[in-house]
Amino acid sequence: MTGRRWTLRRKLLVGTSALVAAGFLVTSFATILALRSFMLDRLDEQVLESVDLAIGPGGADGVPDDTEPPGEGAPGQTGGSLPDEGPAPRVGSLQAVLGPDDVAVSSSYTRADGVEIALTEGEVAILSAGVKGDRIPATVDLGARIGSFRVAAQTVDDQTVIAGSSLDDVTATTNALIAILACVAGLTLLLAVVGLSLLVRRNLRPLDRVADVAQRVTTRQLDDGNVDIPDRVDPRDTDPDTEVGRVGTSLNDLLGHVQASLTSRQHSEDQLRRFIADASHELRTPLASIRGYAQLSLREDAPMTLTQRRSFDRIESEAERMAALVDDLLLLARLDAGQPLSVEDVELTLLAVDAVSDAHAANPTHDWRLDVSEDLISVPGDANRIRQVLANLLRNAAVHTPQGTTVTTSLGHDTNHAILRVTDTGPGVDPAVTDRLFDRFARGDRARNRETGSTGLGLSIAHAITAAHNGTITVDSAPGHTVFTVRLPLREASSSPTTAAQEPPRVS
Template identity: 65%
Template sequence: MTGRRWTLRRKLVITVAALVATGLLVTSLATILSLRSFVYERLDRQVLEGLDFATGPGAGGGSQGDPGDQDGSGPAPRVGTLQVVLDEDQKVLSSLFVTADGTEIALTDAQAEVFETTSFSPRTPVTVDLGGELGSFRVAGKEDGGTTMVTGNSLGDVTATTGALTAILVTVAGLTLLVVIIALSLIVRRNLRPLDRVAAVAQHVAGRRLADGAVAIPERVGDDDTDEHTEVGRVGSSLNTLLGHIEAALASRQNSEEKLQRFIADASHELRTPLSSIQGYAQLSLGEGAPMSPTQQRSFERIAAESERMSSLVDDLLLLARLDAGQPIRRDPVDLTLLAIDAVSDAHAADASRRWLLDVPEDPISVVGDENRLRQVLANLLRNARTHTPSGTVVTTSLRIGDGRALLEVTDDGPGIDSLVQDRLFERFARGDQARSREAGSTGLGLSIAHAIVSAHHGDIAVRSRPGETAFAVRLPL
């Protein structure tokens, strides 16, 4: 069936109906052929009996006179019978056909020509077509005193009988097939209802979001559809067992994630104080101006730099933990146009070795969200471009409206991202070292933070990249 998939119900009904139709067709053909063979054999016996009567004692079957001339001792020709006398040259000497009302008529020249061109074997019935009102006949011939006597019976009764039987069988078979299809549809529909209920449960579960968050799966197959003694019952029971295992696994996963989130949040919070102290003491030592050896000077500088980097990492981890925990964000109007202008200006001030271009519309584009978080998203994308592209790279920040959403894009003409890295680019601690050269290090959390913030704003972020063009696209609802 073009354009549609066949359901199990449709397959069962059509398959069984086809088998029944085949059986009815074979039975009907066998019946018709058997009846036709029987009627032909009976008709052939009648033809041969008529031939014996026509050539028997007292029959006018010689070359003299009409075949209908009787002396009273032979039987009279029966209705629907035909008698033809042929001479030695296969020419018709006389002919006689008895109509339904007993009238005896002679054959026309065209009909007589049929017999003149037909070869007759002794006492072997053949079929000839005389056309017109007479139609087809079953005839047989026998040589008698230099002439050939041919007798025959009309095939009209045979044709009428087989035609009537064919019509009856076609009608009965058609009605039987219709009843079978209707009954099959009802029976199959009734017996497949348990399977439909099991499929409905599976569809409801398939429609649930199981990727993250606390997930409960209350759907279960009913007790009526979990009988282990039936095929559908075994499927339903197995599905219930599977759903129970899945629910337990999801609950365990959620519990582990919550523990990890609490640990990261608590650890990040606790680490901020000692890191601030280390950074403060390092800056204090460097700011005193006291004499230090080169090794001491280098050590304090590295302590200050690494403590600052670790503080940034701790802040990022704490932010991710809060976003994962579902901490609500502010819902205020945010002017994305102004935000893009500020972000590009900051990027240009931080690094003048790259060309920072801005493409925004004249009319402001606003969304509802947390301005500081959205500013952080754009800053992370621009910092990512600065970190992973060589000097002289052109970085373009564009803003427009597409498909009813605000579209913010950061595009650069750098070396691109390796296709093996793109699929996990927004994972935590993912790095693009295999794809892009860089001079500065990174925590590997910038893009994951951007992804988490955009998701919290009910938007999405995607990347497309090839050598010479890399674009990060952020879509936010207006």
């Protein structure tokens, strides 16, 4: 699961299943320990009873005298044996009498078939070493031949009487319980996981529906003028008494506030666009009149002072500048209002040649270069508007770079886009204004000279026109190397031109 976050459903399922499994483990472990402890206590009681029976009712006198000649005794006895009276030994039990030097006076073990066999010297040594004291039960492993035993001992005179019972029954019962608990717990856990999965999935279904609503809202374009948000959480998922219901109610309230805010913003923007468009349109007539009267006054042969002539010159030049500003504002207002553009095949190669030629004629102090292939690259769009984009970029390079700057216009393409670049070797754009370079009335006062009469609308117009053609415009600037890149979509990938492999010509 590296690099992937767990969902809430998975966390709940895995976490709850882990808690259930931990509960089963603790319960099973406690049950097994309790049962084993109970069985060992019962076995200890039997072992102590066996010690008492081995000693006999006479206490110390019940232990046979080691000076008595050994009889035939029971099979497997190695010397003076315990009294023959009494019940037959239990299956799986053992008895041993050790002398002062821990040498077996007698020893026997009753097998499952009822046959008594004698203990080996090694087994007697292990048995003697495992005894902890009088009437203190202990567990002793006598090896693979007869297994593990629970034993107890008691010293009578100078002899030690040891009795024990096999742990096979305890081990078998414990193993059987472990197997039963494992099967039951495993099956129960499986059923619990399936049930939890269904339960969690069902209870999280309302949350999924709320998340779907939020996801649909995030895919809507809320910056294109359409402020309607019809998506809402279903009333069944807005119960205030549930956590999901509170989330759904809050999301509905949030969407309502967002829609109201967007509606208010859109209304303000529409009013502003109409005002700019109407004002720009109305200003064009008086500005044309001012320019006309200024030109008429300058052309008249009537005597005029130097101050008057200079004033009329300034009136004419400022009227032209204001007319250009009004035209730019009107164009931006129309583009913002979504005014449709004419669509035709625009030959970018020819357009670039004309634009560079015009720039060279208007600003001969710069070094203008053209880097295009002989193939014609065409895109669908408005030829006049695309021409304005390139003209604005070239004018931007002319007015914001010193004389002698090299400005190169290059044209190429990739699979889906035509790529137009304007590169200059000027001082570059101030990094502080790079992020807002395409905003309206943005000027880089520090990096580029403002004493040019620029309105700060050229790049914003280029950006708006490019966006209206579903293209992009970006800038990459460093001292001595500034590149404006315009990417316009081709009509069809299959009809896109192929660039020749030869070195493209350069026009200065």
